[in-house]
Amino acid sequence: MTLDMRILDTQNAGFETELDNLLAWEAVSDNQVQHTVLDILHHVKTQGDAAVIEYTNKFDRLTAKAMTELEIGQEQLQAALDGLPDDQRVALQEAAARVRRYHEKQKQDSWKYTEDDGTMLGQQVRPMDRVGIYVPGGKAAYPSSVLMNALPAHVAGVDEIIMVVPTPDGEVNQLVLAAAAVAGVTRCFTIGGAQAVAALAYGTETIPKVDKIVGPGNIFVATAKRFVFGEVGIDMIAGPSEILVVCDGKTDPDWIAMDLFSQAEHDEDAQSILLSWDQDYIDAVKASIEKLLPTMERADIIRASLSERGALIKVKDQADAVKIANRIAPEHLELSVEDPEAMAQEIRHAGAIFMGRYTAEALGDYCAGPNHVLPTSGTARFSSPLGVYDFQKRSSLIMCSADGASELGKVASVLARGEYLTAHARSAEYRIKD
Amino acid sequence: MTLDMRILDTQNAGFETELDNLLAWEAVSDNQVQHTVLDILHHVKTQGDAAVIEYTNKFDRLTAKAMTELEIGQEQLQAALDGLPDDQRVALQEAAARVRRYHEKQKQDSWKYTEDDGTMLGQQVRPMDRVGIYVPGGKAAYPSSVLMNALPAHVAGVDEIIMVVPTPDGEVNQLVLAAAAVAGVTRCFTIGGAQAVAALAYGTETIPKVDKIVGPGNIFVATAKRFVFGEVGIDMIAGPSEILVVCDGKTDPDWIAMDLFSQAEHDEDAQSILLSWDQDYIDAVKASIEKLLPTMERADIIRASLSERGALIKVKDQADAVKIANRIAPEHLELSVEDPEAMAQEIRHAGAIFMGRYTAEALGDYCAGPNHVLPTSGTARFSSPLGVYDFQKRSSLIMCSADGASELGKVASVLARGEYLTAHARSAEYRIKD
16 A cells, blocks of 8 residues: 655745645534533533543443542552563653653742832742643553653642543553652542543542643543633643654655654644655655555554645755744654754744754653643644643732832822723822822 | 622631632623624634624724724824823833833743753743734723733734724724834734634734734623634633732721722722721721712722622631632732731732732732733632733753763653554664664
8 A cells, every 4th residue: 555645845836725735724623522511511510529420430431339439549559650560660760850850940930129119029930739630541541641741740849730541441551550650640530531621620529629730632621621711721722743854864764754653653633744955855755654664563544644644845945944844833843954953043933843863753752851742733833832830820029119109109090090990090199108 | 879898707607608609700601602703703714804894894883995994003003102191101101111121020031951961951932923912992991901911022022913902983092002102013903802803813814813812802802712712822811800908907998998999990890808807997998988989980880899799808817818818819919918028928829919008909000010911710820910921932942962862762762662652662763872
């Protein structure tokens, strides 16, 4: 079965339209899904544990009678870690240590300054009290995602990290539990879907209400998160994963083919794109793809992803590549070029930038240190990797001296009266000295 | 007409329930509103300018024939500023200078570090390219809000700031236009409602597509922002404004009464609450409220707000006040006490903290420096004042040395195989040295 991959050229007429079509992605959340999710939210909000148990038994084919059966204790998490083969346990701990070290640098501190008249201004930074981590179950249960979601919250100083992970048919993923132990998860419930999001957002008799819910999930989970936004904070709504590789033609084409595969193997909707100004190199990567594809365990998924959503794009030169990269604002951007530092300077929009021939995107997924939860579908134009800053929040600090309040009061009074807000004006005027 | 204000005591049985009822607030966006907004979004997305003009003529009772009639040029903004009375122009510029100075401190810089094996990790911070500022029209058109929304974007380094402000019946607010000139707005369109949000989110022939939309609006605007989230970034969805004043009984009760009024005068849904451990003082503030209320221009709105949503709450002591403040997570928290710095340390959740007897909340609304766009309805548990950080975003940087990639590749390989992602594993393994 041959692979029919898009080959584009930025210099061809119609390229802009082809690119728009290539990138087009609409997260579908139809009316039926919305109504189902609204029902689930309502039932969990009003009936608490009973509704959570009922939905969990129904959707995950379980027979739980009480919430206690749907909680996994600390000793079980620890036992899962202790029970891992040595290489896995060491790799998990090594990855966690590196992720923790990188995220420590993201911690933001309170600051303040005092003006000449004694007025103090500043910002006080505090962690959230309690957050919820959604971890998908089944085949998409990734222990690395547990680390990437829980560790930033831990580093931020969040007191309680509540993890939910569905166990369809009772199947528990030991690596996921082990990761929860390594990442310092406080409590863990084996629930999922919109019912888990509802339980975290509203709280039940057993499950504590959280301040923010993060983590990826299917369309029901994403829709539920969108609906509870405002009641609690949420992270971004993730689309399919994508990689954009820029190569100057001097990296082993097998390496680049495998980098493209590593994105494509996630699922059929994942997107892998290569940009190069070297036509011979594009041909070489195409040959590597065709050579290596039959050797891949997930060949069918990779083939579907590359055929439907992949592309090899010939650009004019490095500047043209930068332009296209900024236009795409990719989740993962691999700069497999001679001087990646100079090129990275030109990049305005990307979730993560993997620089140089040695930096495979896969290293960032697991253990380099930076977070693997990244903005997808061009949302890097306005959003950032998940980080410690997502679990901290700020309060403005204002302490006026008597002199400061008097001077500021005059300005505030004029502006408040311009807005016809006279209580504002009079409140300020009380503090003006005679 | 007497004022019937809630008087509560934390030591009474049933206080928790009373507090829950007091704080209960549900932003209503009914089915009808949602369908209307979805229609508007769809028409603007597919028909561009024509749809924007049609909706604007209909909802704002205008007769525009082309988008050019709905754009206000730079020279008009500047003319509005030049035409202001001196005191207003100076006050606006003074406020802008202070807001800008404070927000400069929020700018975040890129950072990186190099590990022993030569691997470089970091985070690159960049401003967004283009953002949209929604400014309400009519009676809620606040020039101060133009400053508070546009200046942080300007400080962040955003290239283009597109402002939209409806002009119902063609009524233009000169102070708002003047504020746009002061704040460095790039382009200004006299459109509003869901059609303005749609135009900014999708772009039209005339109105450029933005990366993020910020600013307050009515229920149609809030609903539209919620729907376009993901296509563009949005700021928080604001509820009614609120203030929580904590007083030790030693501030002039007239001052505190006026501070409570300054919140209540916004609208009937606004919320003003006083906490004190001094019963006599609570009585004194109540007397001041009754004495001053008849002298207020917006007495009817203030009376409705204080009756429906206000409260004077007797707490046991300062520690009890801190506990209630953290439970409420107020938008504005005024600490009118002897040692506000010690007390502020104990506050975990608040949008802005106004410290000391001189620091009227109104000073913060206009000119102290910090932003007046703050998290409402308890969302200070998980969100922050609008700031420069809302207009910057980050890209992770990873550049592995050959040695670093080899060591990290071993860890990544083990974890990737544990997740059955063999393309990830092989991509990492290519970089392992023999």
